[in-house]
Amino acid sequence: MTADELAFATIAELAPRLRRRELSPVELVDTVLDRIARLDPLLNAFITVTDEEARRAAQQAEEEILHGTYRGPLHGIPISLKDLYLTAGVRTTGGSRILADYIPREDATVTRRLREAGAILIGKTNLHEFAYGTTTINPHFGTTRNPWNLDRITAGSSGGSAAAVAAGLGVASMGSETGWSIRRPAAFCGVVGLKPTYGRVSRYGMLPAAWSLDHAGPLTRSVSDAALVLSAIAGPDPRDPATATRPVPDFSADLAGGIRGLRIGLPIHHYAGSLDPAVELAIEQAVKVFSALGAVVREISLPRARYAGIASSVIMSAEVTAAHERWLRERPADYGSDVRERIEAGLAISAGDYLRAQRLRRWIAEEMAEVLHTVDVLVCPTTPQVATPIAGGVAALHDPPPTVAEGPFNLLRLFALIGTPAISVPCGFSDDGLPVGLTVAGRAFDEATVLRVAWAYEQATGWGKQRPPAL
């Protein structure tokens, strides 16, 4: 493999070679670190690069594998973490000035599980400050640029993770999602982004945005890789009371099981008139692909999803503001202006408002559970548009004000709100070469079906194999 081929290989391609000792973890990590040194000045995907630690860990992985101790498919694989996962001895900033010099003494559960699986931490990726925004235009650590067009945003808040994976700066990255912060950056950057079921992956040691909405999940270059990373990080954790105690299946086991006869719901009327032509065309073609693979696709209605944006926005505002109460009082000037304003606005939410939004949330979730008796998964555009311009450093894409309506904002916030699993996979490009994403969403704790459908689509189309031409 050439250096470029190594940099863009998947875990599924690299792991057998590492296990058979045809490829050294040291060579792989050196390749990735050299690429980060060359390209990250353009992209600004990383806040911290842990090159010395990565080289030490690669050496250790090489020795372990040489001596017959192979830990599994993540052993020797270079992975980055959104800079809100605690890393013992490595600073964790949350993309903020407030935590710019914070060096944790322990790992987040996700960090620890990845290390135990043999993954090699190569660095901490940029994000929208405290994961509370949608652009990764960060006043403290700079703007992350989209590898497909450096003048476009990556979206956020996991923008650094998406850019890193898209540019071959690491094989996978851990992101987080409170509204759509894994799937939208994945769509904008042409990679896979998986938001597992709420409770599937521990958030212990993850800086909170909104406790009842936060999810941990991977961004990868393939669906197979998302399954492999999820298998390593999922499972109960007594230090995160929201984690489910149910057993964790092998998420890779049934990827190739096929989708013949599977029932797919298409809530397309939520997007009427709001889709970029490129997105609309990509979704039309995706439906044809699913039908050709033997699935039964039909339009469905989700009337209560009209309220998802309100429930999500009110719950998120109240919880984020509560989480930041002390710093808002003691260090208000250390926040960026947009994040400070959003946090302060949350002070207007009353306890009654918050509880009404939580009741609304359950009402919406009940409807989705009923719909998922009639179909096996939903598919929809991840975002109604492709990546927008950075526009001179000013945030170019805000969440719109919440309204009661059938619109993309309500549907895109839906899956984090009700906690069901959703994955974004590449599904085409606009005329000017910007990626389009397709979301597949399913039943609670049924990531296996979501991954199987996404894998079948990925294999049939190959969109995820494209690379940013300038890199």
Next chain:
Amino acid sequence: MSDPELTSRVRERLRAAGLPDERIDRVITRAAELVACIEALAALDPDLPEPALIWQPIEGAHP
């Protein structure tokens, strides 16, 4: 902001939370949007279920 009564109530909430007036002026539009939506919903009085204290996704659709 089209509803002065709402604006006034939201301003009072923000003031009661300790936000100085110059900051209230910056965030009043965003805050009022949130409050307006949830209050409008309350006015509809839909038959909503109880909230879950430890929130978990609905699992009723499990095979």
